Amino acid sequence: MSAVSAVSGTGSSGPRLWRFGRPALVLLLAGLAVGVPLWLVLVTSAKPQGEAVKPNLALPHRWQPAQNYADAMSQGEMLRGLFNSLAVVVPSVVLVLILGAGAAWVFARRTSKLVSAAYALTISGLLLPPAVITIVMELRQFGLANTRPGMIAVYTGMYLSTSIFFMTGFIRSIPAELEEAARVDGAKPLRIFLRIILPLLRPVIATATIMVMLYAWSDVFYAFFVLGGGDAATLPINLYQVAGAQLYLNNWHLIFAYVVVMSLPMVAVFLVAQRKIVSGITSGAVK
């Protein structure tokens, strides 16, 4: 008797408890997992060096965000880094999209053995790791080592697979009759590609842009090998160098000022294009 009532008791109070428990749990998790790290970054980036040596969650006794951000700007070569980052990421994204779309169109519409072999080859980069050491060797021989064109070529080669994979899947779902109609009107392939395929690809282009931008903007590993720490250094390399000075003095206040500025562009892009990004990522992944 008592066992039955106990069971039915949990059965009815469970969902009600959960109705309030769920948001409470979400708030708690968000506070701990995202709030605390974010708070640490923001608070520390406003502290004088003396207070930031041992990072903690306390508010600064003396606020000096302006000075920290200005120092991070000058000591971290932030403007140069920003320019360098843009100068490699933007062309890489454009190339990945344009070259990828052209290839995806052919791969989606033609069925010969050679075409499917080329498709399989070009999407192998989804799984295979880039051979970063021999990339350096090859770039040296082309005279592209430590140059922006070299970095752009490497990023394009690395991320083409992603865009070709997503775009080929998408184009296959576009009815071929749309092209047929334009062809009857006498449109040449280039015109059909530019006027029909590219506009229809817009949702995938948005996703691919975000993914490639996200990876390339925050990449430091491949940038180390290809660009090195010289004049062409991107923002993440500069951040690494600012933090490398950590050995001699604890400069958490500068590191985190740098982290904030470096992350803002990506957060801004996400906020602007949030809906597209979310739908793009999910529709591509689960088919």
Next chain:
Amino acid sequence: MADTAIRMDKAAPSARRKQQKNVGRLPRAAVHHPWWFALPAVAVFVAFFLVPNLLNFYYPFTNWSSYHADVAFTGLDNFKTVVNDGSLLRAIRTTLLYAALAALFQNGFGLGLAMLLEEDTRFNRFFRAVFFLPVLISALAVGYVFQALLDQDGAVNSVLGTDVPWLGSTTWTLVLVSAIHGWKWMGLSMLIYLAGLKGIPGDMLEAARMDGAGPWRTFRSVRWPMLAPAVTFNVTTALIGSMNTFDIVQATTGGGPASSTEVFNIYMFRVFGQGLYAQASTMSLVLFLIVVAIAIPLVIGLRRREQML
């Protein structure tokens, strides 16, 4: 003379045939979707992805380094070096462990968040964006944030009033760093699991409820099997992605303590910096082979599981 004449004779018909073909005889596909649209992409991919990976099968067998003017074939010397000093086995063990744990954490966190935030309310949409935030921040920055948190003089110890060397354990630091990796990418897994959950037909869940299935039973018998494609995608990308890890490890531990977190890419970076290019290339080749050996059966296996469930 005679020779050229014969050749000319032979060439003529084939040229004529080709010309005929060009006049309206090309397959329709080739006219409507000419191959040169695909050529630039294939060329860039071959030149900057495929060729380096092929070169990577040669340079590990040479003495290429900053100490030699030329590159000479030296057979298995590099492999012997990395086997004998123990770094090869250690890198394999560390990387595989890191990848397995990171995939576990990333998917566990992601699935948990997706279940929590499944309902499409304003509250939930806001917090989905909050949990996606770490994906947008560079992995290097994430590493520094967690170093500041977990340092012996860091924020966690100061809040808890403890003095634990979180990043100083040769056993547990690897687990902790892979958990940070899972934290950074959990938002992406969450989105994909959410899409998977959304794809489950409502009447299927309704039917399960009518049959008296509780939340756990519904999860085990309906939700989890229906999530198979999302699991395939998430597990594969998490495993492959975390085998290529560098930034988070470099920023939190730099491979330490006592090389206990020195994954392949950290090793390659260190050895390359010392000018031992061929040795770095050796490790790069081994990583490539391991990824191939794991990725192919994994994709096939998970695909099969999708069809079975």
